[in-house]
Amino acid sequence: MKNLSLHILDIIQNSIRAKANLIELEILENLKENIFQIVIKDNGTGIEKDKLKGILDPYFTSRTTRNVGLGLSLLKQNAERTGGFLKIYSKLGKGTVVKTLFKYNNIDRPVLGDISGVVTLVVASNPSIEFLYKHKTDKGEFFFNSKEIKRILENVAINEPKVIFFLKEMIKENLQNIKL
Amino acid sequence: MGKIKTLADLKNLKTDLQSKINLREKGISPEKLVQIKVAMATCGIASGAKEIMDFLIDELDKQSINAVVTQTGCMGYCYAEPTIEVTLPGNAPIVFGYVDNNKASEIIEKYIKKGEIVDGVLPVNYETIDKK
Numbered sequence: 001m002k003n004l005s006l007h008i009l010d011i012i013q014n015s016i017r018a019k020a021n022l023i024e025l026e027i028l029e030n031l032k033e034n035i036f037q038i039v040i041k042d043n044g045t046g047i048e049k050d051k052l053k054g055i056l057d058p059y060f061t062s063r064t065t066r067n068v069g070l071g072l073s074l075l076k077q078n079a080e081r082t083g084g085f086l087k088i089y090s091k092l093g094k095g096t097v098v099k100t101l102f103k104y105n106n107i108d109r110p111v112l113g114d115i116s117g118v119v120t121l122v123v124a125s126n127p128s129i130e131f132l133y134k135h136k137t138d139k140g141e142f143f144f145n146s147k148e149i150k151r152i153l154e155n156v157a158i159n160e161p162k163v164i165f166f167l168k169e170m171i172k173e174n175l176q177n178i179k180l
Numbered sequence: 181m182g183k184i185k186t187l188a189d190l191k192n193l194k195t196d197l198q199s200k201i202n203l204r205e206k207g208i209s210p211e212k213l214v215q216i217k218v219a220m221a222t223c224g225i226a227s228g229a230k231e232i233m234d235f236l237i238d239e240l241d242k243q244s245i246n247a248v249v250t251q252t253g254c255m256g257y258c259y260a261e262p263t264i265e266v267t268l269p270g271n272a273p274i275v276f277g278y279v280d281n282n283k284a285s286e287i288i289e290k291y292i293k294k295g296e297i298v299d300g301v302l303p304v305n306y307e308t309i310d311k312k
């Protein structure tokens with residue numbers, strides 16, 4: 001993956017496949033403690049206890065279309081390379097939390113990349129899933145709530161190209177404001 | 181830097197769009213739209229599927245082609261990523277592999293607009309090694 005936003009897009013696919021209808025993404029940038037943290041939380045089907053053990057194994061997947069599942073292991077490898085970690089918590093029937101921590105100033109930490117594009121893409125492609133995005137840095141916070149957006153849009157579809165372009169810009173501009 | 185876009189701006193955009201959409205889409209059901217699915221699992225994303233999706237949405241909008249572009253999971257064609265599945269109204273879905281921006285343009289110009297098949301169609305009878 002070229003950057004962290006693509007990793008996020010990848011991990012979110014797991015939540016979508018787990019039939020989640022609420023996905024929360026939380027990004028925390030804290031220079032003082034030197035951390036860049038990404039938490040992805042969903043209310044999907046969850047993972048069975050005995051499967052949870054093997055989940056970070058690259059040759060594990062619940063898919064039937066292929067035999068490998070590299071998403072989580074690639075992210076874990078990237079996090080560990082910076083001195084961070086990836087942890088996964090899950091409860092059957094409740095949902096799953098993937099928490100990834102990077103050392104902020106480590107040279108191996110990939111850049112965040114086009115997160116506004118990723119958030120917009122997920123929201124527009126999955127109208128039935130609600131998405132909460134919280135981004136906190138030392139300079140401030142930004143919240144994005146797909147429910148609020150859809151309420152304003154009323155009968156206008158969230159995947160209208162003009163809406164997609166607008167949301168992408170809106171998120172980008174707000175993030176620029178709290179950029180470290 | 182200019183003023184940051186807010187939800188109030190979104191409200192204005194909505195009002196603006198509502199009038200246009202009503203004019204354009206009266207009577208058009210989703211089955212009559214061009215549907216494009218971009219495969220977006222680990223394999224697709226790592227190969228640049230997001231850029232292709234951005235490009236498709238942008239280009240189709242510029243050309244005012246009524247289409248729905250959405251994401252899907254891995255279709256099993258990991259070797260040929262990025263892959264997209266295009267369904268023209270009334271036709272069976274066709275999967276194109278190794279799609280870059282040039283290929284995507286070609287697909288829009290030839291297949292979506294004129295119905296001409298272009299190179300790069302993946303065979304539907306593809307089998308994984310295990311199944312053989």
